[in-house]
Amino acid sequence: MNDSDQSILPTVDAHIYPRGALDVLSRDEVARLRDASIGGMHELLRRCALAVLTSGSASDDPRAARELYPDFDIQVLQQDRGVRIDLVKAPAMAFVDGDIIRGVAELLFAVVRDLAYTAIELREGHGSRDLSTSEGITDAVFGLLRNARILHPIDPNLVVCWGGHSINRDEYLYTKQVGYELGLRGLDICTGCGPGAMKGPMKGATIAHAKQRHRRMRYIGITEPGIIAAESPNPIVNHLVIMPDIEKRLEAFVRMGHGIIVFPGGVGTAEEILYLLGILLREENAGLPFPLIFTGPQASAAYFEQIDRFLRLTLGEAATSRYRIIVGDPAAVAKKMAAGIRKVREYRIAEKDSFYFNWSLEIPLTFQQPFVPTHEAMAALDLHHGRKPHELAADLRRAFSGIVAGNVKEDGMRRIEEHGPFKIHGDTDMMQSLDALLRAFVEQRRMKISGAYRPCYEVVA
Numbered sequence: 001m002n003d004s005d006q007s008i009l010p011t012v013d014a015h016i017y018p019r020g021a022l023d024v025l026s027r028d029e030v031a032r033l034r035d036a037s038i039g040g041m042h043e044l045l046r047r048c049a050l051a052v053l054t055s056g057s058a059s060d061d062p063r064a065a066r067e068l069y070p071d072f073d074i075q076v077l078q079q080d081r082g083v084r085i086d087l088v089k090a091p092a093m094a095f096v097d098g099d100i101i102r103g104v105a106e107l108l109f110a111v112v113r114d115l116a117y118t119a120i121e122l123r124e125g126h127g128s129r130d131l132s133t134s135e136g137i138t139d140a141v142f143g144l145l146r147n148a149r150i151l152h153p154i155d156p157n158l159v160v161c162w163g164g165h166s167i168n169r170d171e172y173l174y175t176k177q178v179g180y181e182l183g184l185r186g187l188d189i190c191t192g193c194g195p196g197a198m199k200g201p202m203k204g205a206t207i208a209h210a211k212q213r214h215r216r217m218r219y220i221g222i223t224e225p226g227i228i229a230a231e232s233p234n235p236i237v238n239h240l241v242i243m244p245d246i247e248k249r250l251e252a253f254v255r256m257g258h259g260i261i262v263f264p265g266g267v268g269t270a271e272e273i274l275y276l277l278g279i280l281l282r283e284e285n286a287g288l289p290f291p292l293i294f295t296g297p298q299a300s301a302a303y304f305e306q307i308d309r310f311l312r313l314t315l316g317e318a319a320t321s322r323y324r325i326i327v328g329d330p331a332a333v334a335k336k337m338a339a340g341i342r343k344v345r346e347y348r349i350a351e352k353d354s355f356y357f358n359w360s361l362e363i364p365l366t367f368q369q370p371f372v373p374t375h376e377a378m379a380a381l382d383l384h385h386g387r388k389p390h391e392l393a394a395d396l397r398r399a400f401s402g403i404v405a406g407n408v409k410e411d412g413m414r415r416i417e418e419h420g421p422f423k424i425h426g427d428t429d430m431m432q433s434l435d436a437l438l439r440a441f442v443e444q445r446r447m448k449i450s451g452a453y454r455p456c457y458e459v460v461a
Helices: 027-032 042-053 066-068 102-121 134-147 169-184 200-211 246-256 267-280 298-315 329-349 376-381 390-410 410-420 428-443
Strands: 011-016 075-079 082-092 156-160 190-191 219-223 239-242 258-262 291-297 326-327 421-425 459-461
Touching: 027 075, 027 102, 042 066, 042 075, 042 082, 042 102, 066 459, 082 102, 102 134, 102 239, 134 246, 156 169, 156 267, 169 190, 169 200, 169 267, 169 291, 169 298, 169 329, 190 200, 200 219, 200 329, 219 246, 246 267, 258 267, 258 329, 267 298, 267 390, 267 428, 291 298, 291 329, 291 421, 298 326, 298 390, 298 428, 326 329, 376 390, 376 410, 376 421, 390 459
Parallel strands: 156 190, 156 258, 190 219, 219 239, 258 291, 291 326, 421 459
Antiparallel strands: 011 082, 075 082
């Protein structure tokens, strides 16, 4: 391993030999990771690997890392005795005294593992999975998680924490306090793997787990290729999984998690809330225990009041019965969540469902099919009263997903640059409430970590 010539920032050339799940890759897997000309994934691998190697970055611009390290490259090579990963002009911040940081290396191996699996197992026409059916998509999600070796038959204890990557200092410290209280109760943490509310709970839990001598702690980060470059994995994540798209990422959260805590956030957090509530409001899931808590410091009370008003207006009063708002009390949040997870355990035993994957949850195909946020698709969303709550939730989720794409995903940002902002249409009162919510996100700086925010959307009543 030798220092290479400096491009823009200090860089390193390195050869890395993965251990464990990456000891063996097929020739087909290696070829697809190397060569885009045969339907390969090299450019995607390069982008995701660079995001991992710049773990801890404060930027949420997916193009920033590539501009700082324009000559970075990664090659996956098959050798007689296993696999070798070659890094060319890699960020020096990922190395200490010439050796790659162990945690960063593990995340890098996870990138190669998941992209290799997707390239082969989920390609069109492969195997028995039919990705046009709900059952086939759920089976694909299960397969990806099992291949990542994070499905373990242990007692339910996994809390999914959602919230924004761009939050203020008080909100961040509060997420750490909640994570600490969860850790004291033996609960593990799963987040979207990025900074802000995705990092805080993990950081708080590490201290509590150490105090309780909890030695097999899980800090699971679930992301997808379109967003990893804007939200690089935080350094506490010890199990990284890259799902192929946002819909499979969301399904992975609700299939794996035994309860969910929502901290203050922006459009991505609103998308996650609508996804889960849309599923829980279906008749098939009415009796399914799924603890859901909205929480933040006392200063964030107005934020949750506005979220609550929006949900009541759009999805109706029934939606409010599926969540609890607790403000300014980390211990109460953890106690409520622990009690809810005990009910989940009892239900899974009674229904003979697994502890590690929520098969009982019915997720309709409309929540699973990938949504491509083109200008035409965004304008065609049916955001009107009179629809069933779960159907309206599905389209509202897509609206927020499109704004996320316009904010931080490269494809979405390119569409906005070429064709202007997305136009979102709907009933007047619904659009007024949506516009007020989005304006609040902008004013509270929840759309972007740094710099002025230019809206990628236009709300039309």
